[in-house]
Amino acid sequence: MSGNRITGAALVAGIAGDPVSHSLSPVIHNAWLAAADMDGAYVPFAPADPAGFEALVAAGRAGLILGLNVTAPFKEQAFALADTATPAANLTGSANILVFEAGRVQADSSDGVGLMRGLREQAPDLTVAGQPVVLLGAGGAARAGAGALVEAGAQVRIVNRSPDRAEALAADLGPSVRVMEGPAALDGAVLVINALSVQPDLDFDAVAPGTVMMDMTYKPLITPFLAAARARGLPTVDGLSMLIGQAAPSFEALFRRPPPPLNLRALLTAHLGEGS
Structure with a gap:
């Protein structure tokens, strides 16, 4: 696996939550970026409150990031801030994916x-x-x-x-x-x-x-x-199976292409220091 390159043209997405430091999503998505040799990065954001999360969404509208995965406690706020929503997000009134494009926000849910x-x-x-x-x-x-x-x-x-x-x-x-x-x-x-x-x-x-x-x-x-x-x-x-299951549609939504083949369970259990 090659290390993913970061240039001024890098594609940037991430995950927002509070807390977010425990999240394995950066491990998953950055491993995919590296495997695909993509110029990009997936980073964690930890807004302190709903106002902070709204400011992060405003940054997305301004074109600073391609999109976000969203975790607790912001999933319902993410849905409320979006301009449009997929049927999956509409069904539940929550979103774990926000995609930013041309100043607009689409909500989706892959949970x-x-x-x-x-x-x-x-x-x-x-x-x-x-x-x-x-x-x-x-x-x-x-x-x-x-x-x-x-x-x-x-x-x-x-x-x-x-x-x-x-x-x-x-x-x-x-x-x-x-x-x-x-x-x-x-x-x-x-x-x-x-x-x-x-x-x-x-x-x-x-x-x-x-x-x-x-x-x-x-x-x-x-x-x-x-x-x-x-x-x-x-x-x-286990919850890892659910995390892995939602990750591929998240990557495709955020980076506009499917992820490369990768044994995520082996990668993540090694990262966690646990047996599979």
Whole structure:
């Protein structure tokens, strides 16, 4: 792999979040830029508040950057600031991609794509169509994940400490999504997804054998949630699979070309210092 060159004509994109220092997206995208010998860079931005994020979007409108990946807590603000949005972003009212062109901003969401690709990779026998799926959390990533699951035909159950936010998500996504509480939410579920950044308060004794357990968090690779699931013999899907799944459409949107072939899982597990 050659090192990517940086000149005055460099293509610049990045990721915005708070915090953002933990993100593996710069590792992924800069590895792709190097593999393709592209004149470009993918850098982290850490706006201190919504006003800072709005200023960063203004810089994009001014042509200073090609686009942004967006992570918490700015995904819903990113959608609100855009001039146009793809169906995936419109469905969930959040965006993890902003593309800047000719002073305009387009919002997109690849989180749902990443979720479904991660499930296909690590739980290939799972079928969600017509089946109950439990989603723990109601933030931006949960919104995108819920949207993709609804499109796949799942019956989504949202469990969240803030019922108002969960109800708003259910109202946006329609009758296939409902808000539930307690062990009853787990009845018949084929998949449980942790979309929280912390260990959820989950009664694992209420989880049926064979239920697939997924965590959107990827650092550590085996989170306490996944470790608890594995200790009970439940199949698991890690957050790295989702990150890898959403990265390729992000790169293509930001740099206007598909990424070169690269073994991202090997690259990222080595970076994390964990086995694959």
